[in-house]
Amino acid sequence: QVQLVESGGGLVQPGDSVSLSCAASGRTLSSYLTAWFRQAPGKEREFVAVMGRLGITSYADSVKGRFTITRDNAKNTVYLRMNSLKPEDTAVYYCAAASGVSSITSRDNYDYWGQGTQVTVSS
Numbered sequence: 001q002v003q004l005v006e007s008g009g010g011l012v013q014p015g016d017s018v019s020l021s022c023a024a025s026g027r028t029l030s031s032y033l034t035a036w037f038r039q040a041p042g043k044e045r046e047f048v049a050v051m052g053r054l055g056i057t058s059y060a061d062s063v064k065g066r067f068t069i070t071r072d073n074a075k076n077t078v079y080l081r082m083n084s085l086k087p088e089d090t091a092v093y094y095c096a097a098a099s100g101v102s103s104i105t106s107r108d109n110y111d112y113w114g115q116g117t118q119v120t121v122s123s
Contacts, residue, residue, distance in 0.1 A: 022095030038091035
């Protein structure tokens with residue numbers, strides 16, 4: 001079993017950048033499919049980015065070219081670097097890990113979740 005704890009985020013202005021961290025304990029994060037999801041008020045939790053065990057990445061169209069998912073195996077931590085932030089990026093961001101690979105963009109595929117961290121983009 002793996003435990004995930006997110007950090008980072010906060011209140012930023014449109015166009016700003018911010019990095020989120022997801023520290024794992026209990027198991028090696030590189031053994032899992034790791035992803036970021038987000039949930040805006042009144043909306044469903046949606047896929048943002050994913051990194052496979054071998055480091056291959058995939059992104060939602062809405063963040064492609066602006067967000068980058070990376071992993072530091074030595075720190076057992078996955079990151080989400082978010083550039084050129086927009087008000088519509090405002091959400092609670094969740095880190096997730098999956099043992100299986102049935103659907104990388106479906107939240108149902110993920111076994112473990114962090115508690116979430118708020119990102120608010122507003123002027």
